[in-house]
Amino acid sequence: MALNVETLGNLERRITISVPLQPLEAQIKQRLNQISRTAKFAGFRPGKAPIGLVNQHYGNQVRDEVYSGAVEKSFGDAVEENKLRVAGFPNIEHKPFDAASEVLEYTATFEIFPEVAIGDLSKVKIERPVTDISDADVKKTLDVLVKQRVSFEPVKRASKKGDRVNVTLKAFLDGQEVESTGDNGIDLVIGEGGRVASFDDELIGSKTGVSKKFDITYPEDYESAQIAGKTVGYEVTFNSVSQPKYPEIDADFAKSLGIEDGDVEKMKAEIAESLKQEVAKRVSAKLKEQVFQALADNSEFDIPRAILEVEINRMMQTTEQNLKQRGADISNIRLEPSMFEDQAKRSSKLRLLLGELINKNGLHANADQVRAMVDVFSQSFERPADVVTWYYADPKRLDEPAALATEENAVSWVLTQVKVTDKKVKFDDLMGTA
Template sequence: MAAVSVETVSNLERRMTIKVPLAPLEGQIRQRLQQISRTAKFSGFRPGKAPIGLVNQHYGDQVRDEVYSKAVETSFGDAVEQNKLRVAGFPNIEHLPFKDAAEEFEYIATFEIFPEVAVGDLSKVKIERPALELSDADVEKTLDVLVKQRVSYEPVKRASKKADRINITLTASIDGQQVESTGDRGIDLVIGEPGRVSEFDDALLGGKAGSEKTFDITYPADHNPAQLAGKTVTYDVKFVSVSQPVYPEIDAEFAKNLGVEDGNLDTMKSEIKQSLVQEVDKRIKARVKESVFQALVDETSFELPKAIVSAETNRLMQAAAQNLRQRGVDPTQVPMEPAVFETQAQRNAKLRMVLTELVNTNELHATADQVRAMVDSFAQSFERPDELVSWYYADVKRLDEPAALATEENVVAWVLDKAKVTNKKIKFDELMMAGA
């Protein structure tokens, strides 16, 4: 049995010294060498007939390293369990070369442990639940959005203005180094559509087919993706074409295109309102959930393991790089500093640990019925919901996402039962635009 001593380096850091006797491992080494000898090929010997000494000469060091490495893994796991330590991240293992060991080998494992997570007094927490009663005007606004979503465009010879669709070729550079280019392939943009900084679209006003523009955009410090935050980007743009919007009439044909078979406009508006009720409920729940999560972060204080924050920072950086690739930007050309992601990484790590503690302590894991209800809610928007449900249940791993979301709903309900919850009236536009 390995000898173990544990040293407290800091609040979360531990240094564990473990001595592993070699005698019990020698039998494993001999057994492994005998297995190799049955198939090993050596000049002058038939397979399986080579002397064990020759096998040891060729494979002994390799086998010894494998057995000793496995012993490190096993003894560390046993030591952690015996000392009731919850290891955060991967340990740093240090030891002398295995070949220098005599009767035992010693190694030192340095690692962090998870902190104790104690949630504060949630009875003092104030949560505002958005309250909204849909009106006919809200339905009309949504109908207007549906009309605009079905817009078509016709070419014009005039200069571009807001709501026009322009086709442009574009190159972008930072400090003289190109970071994005459409090449000779034009891309379509609608001037004024959400998702871009307004200064960019403003610079595209007044352009005619065949004209060119060069302009600089300095992105705000809180811009997403973070790699462009605070950066000045130079754009060279050539206008290929300018087209103006043409909107459909709200008539029976329009209603049929929305799925109303008889084209009745009143039925169409009724169905729009029903869909809005579901969407409003979904957004209110999302708002409340985020308020609850923020309260849990604010009301809980503990030291975060550096290893966990580092892992989450790396995850965020990889996600940002993937986002850039999807936008046609080479992430290697955009400097990404870990410090930019650290604040978000700390919040994510802290929230995850708090949620885990609450779920385990208060038995808030989702039940099978709750998971099924979540899957059914996913399937509602599909033409063949039964097929989607079958797909989820065909592989138990696919249920991880709905199970996690259902468990989060349990946490939210648990917190709301303890917190001070008040309803706050909210405007339709404010709710629908948030996070759009």
């Protein structure tokens, strides 16, 4: 086998390979002999047809298979001999196999993986968020839990903010009815959000049985293009007005949250512990985000186009699936690869960096770390033990927890190389609820 390696660019290579055909003739003959033992031809018993007839019917197919196998093997040998790490699939070009005589010559054009070097991290500064869980934070969480369990009771007074009203509604645009609840009323909580504030303002001050008309002019940038910048007329009839009734924070409330003995203080302690766990997750996420940015900022290398295109396609498919789940009409949405180019470059670069860092420093997760990650996954389910059993019933199911545990090892390693300082932050700021 003769070969020549050309450098076409930073990552692009082309190999020209010549494969002698004489040694392949024995393989072709052997294959034809195997076929002849079972081949059926009119006028001949199975396995008794002349080899020439077998060759006439199957020769081209067998030759193509043998030659294709020779191309695949010779390319693999050439890559190994030249210590090339091929990224993606090669583009192989050759003349028709039946045109080859003594030598089959072909070219393989492909990309190689770049030399990935982790930049100097010693001067990188990373801030670790630090926050304390206060009684006020526990109270805020309790308030949210109370509001989630609100019930409503009918009242005879006029409606006000926070009340739930049941209304029948008609909407008109340019004098034409565009929406109607029919005879079925709908429940609206006044001031709950999701609507323009001026609409909810019109729901305040009316009693059961009252009907009213009003106009709402929607902003130019309103999310619904049909009514953005337009004035919509409404006819609303109030079927009922109900005021919110919030549960007391007592033993029954504690039991509803899983505290079997109804101990309110124990409930608060568990809420505090839950908040601490959530804070730990947020801190971990913030650190990981900074670590990934530091790796990306301190390393420069080209990304193989083959890898980039795979990542772009993955992102496009994920985006399309998400849009479908949200009810979007995909036929009216045109996703272009260029929309995902920058994001794909960053994620591909990080994947290569993490792979190099993990392999070079032996950071693959061990069995105990994988089990710890599985335990974390299982805690959000009612029967954690069953979830653990499910993961270990099929080794492939451990791929995800193993990858995440390995990623955590990489983040921890980077944190030992950089300058980490603690930064006091408010609980609400960390949680994004400020």
